[in-house]
Amino acid sequence: MSTNGSTNIFLPVSDLTDLLTRIFIRNGVSRDSAGILAANCAWCERDGSLSHGIFRMPGYVATLKSGWVDGCAKATTEIAGAAFLRVDAQNGFAQPAWQDSLPQVFKMVSEQGVAVVAIRNSHHFSALWPDLEPLADKGLIALSMVTGLACVAPYGGRRPVFGTNPIAFATPVADAHPMIFDFATSSISNGDLRIAAKSGHQIPPESGIDASGNLSADPSAILSGGALLPFGGHKGAAISLMVEILASGLTGGLFSSEVDFSSHPGAESPRTGQVIIAIDPQRGGNGAFERRVRQLIDTVRDAGQTRLPSDRRYRTRELALSNGIPLSQEQHEALLAMAG
């Protein structure tokens, strides 16, 4: 599905969501989960998170067709402590499992001040910020991590062990949208690597290693038996290791290096785990929390950081909400064809 076509259709978010829902249902996803996955994907497209927008639909479809993920899975939840929710996604996508547990999470945080949600046996094939925005919208701080498919070498290592292992953090901000960052702990994302390989572009030499373990700026060499590297040297590598321990170790999910979908040709989504930690900032003895965060963010902007995490997404969203989500004719037709 090319994103290079000329933009000549502007689709309301609800129309895109409906269209994507039909695609999910057609590929064996239950009605409830289809609506959740479609909204998630439409939000990514709406916000300009294009690598997790409709670009992912062929991957979703291929994965569903392969039988690797259960589109009708119904997650089971278990209260493992007054502030600890354990969720088994039953080999379904993480988002419906997370959506199901949200009421319990809000209750836990409101009662105990914090909640840890440990999701296992789950497939996460999207961005993390859509999972956290509902929490920050209700005034909560939230942190999430998810593991993936092994394609990142540990620090100084020669073989992939970690996934791109994204980490996301959300906080409410007074008189503004929540501030949410969400990034891969690899030097660049797997998507960007594949795009560079296709287009024949080089990437920065410290982004990956070839099959011999030497630093390489050739995306094809990285993809042919090499590995990406973590961002930020040994510090980023430590954070990626923490993501494995929290999102897979703590939850009881598979580590990135354990995912094996070789018996399901076409499958693309990792079946690992996800952790979410939600905190009520009012418990910190700081009733002015949101105003304090706003003050900090203003200080950061005054110091010269022109773009903060999520700024661009909200600007793109605003345009999409006014004008519709921009799609090329080709993109639209491809989606219609997938919907049948």
Next chain:
Amino acid sequence: MSTNGSTNIFLPVSDLTDLLTRIFIRNGVSRDSAGILAANCAWCERDGSLSHGIFRMPGYVATLKSGWVDGCAKATTEIAGAAFLRVDAQNGFAQPAWQDSLPQVFKMVSEQGVAVVAIRNSHHFSALWPDLEPLADKGLIALSMVTGLACVAPYGGRRPVFGTNPIAFATPVADAHPMIFDFATSSISNGDLRIAAKSGHQIPPESGIDASGNLSADPSAILSGGALLPFGGHKGAAISLMVEILASGLTGGLFSSEVDFSSHPGAESPRTGQVIIAIDPQRGGNGAFERRVRQLIDTVRDAGQTRLPSDRRYRTRELALSNGIPLSQEQHEALLAMAG
């Protein structure tokens, strides 16, 4: 206090702790807090965390003499939720406040599965790993962050806003010491910057900016109106921002950019906040957690990462426990002089 003298004294950990305790008491620290701070500092020296070992003692003493910190402060704690402990260090050091709250933290985690500890009005002048090791020794996962003195510019910024804002993470590991990482979210530590400036060494160009906001490899230019940069580009900068929000915003402490000790000449310690999140991994539905983490760490080593976080500390510790902590004659004499 030079660390370049020839090594010719090997002091048992308990002897160094006793000596440091005398120095703290002589400078107005209560007996209990003196013992806690001395043990903390001796552990850093024992483990080869030299930038937080006896190297810090002149700073501790100058800060105490300046009246900026209260060596006799008694922290107050408040249960702000079944899993949320709020601590006011009352302008004392963070470590005694943390030590006081440990029994309550263990109780909370054992009952709820998780505990958030929000410490404010506190001075942290050491490494974070000593705060977390007691939790990991008892089988808990722990995460901590602390803010500092503004010396790090936000991403693309021209002025310091963040402290070096360390983040630490600890996990138990089957049949091994806990794995604990603990690093500044700045490109290099403030200590290393000052050492480079003194010795006239250049540092990597992306480590900091000069007073005009241009990238600089000159530590003196960075120290003269410039700033360090976060590690890992915009991703590391986002993590440093998260540290401000959790360690200062959530706790109700001061942001790094708000610390002003100009009326206390000689003061060196930041008066900000610290957050600790402790989690019981047994709640994640994974009884084999420690063995699973061990398996992950073995995979990482097999993939070629020869040194994992905390490996070197434990090796150094083992030597120190057998042979004593190596000090030069000059270092020992300086400590004896400080003890009076």
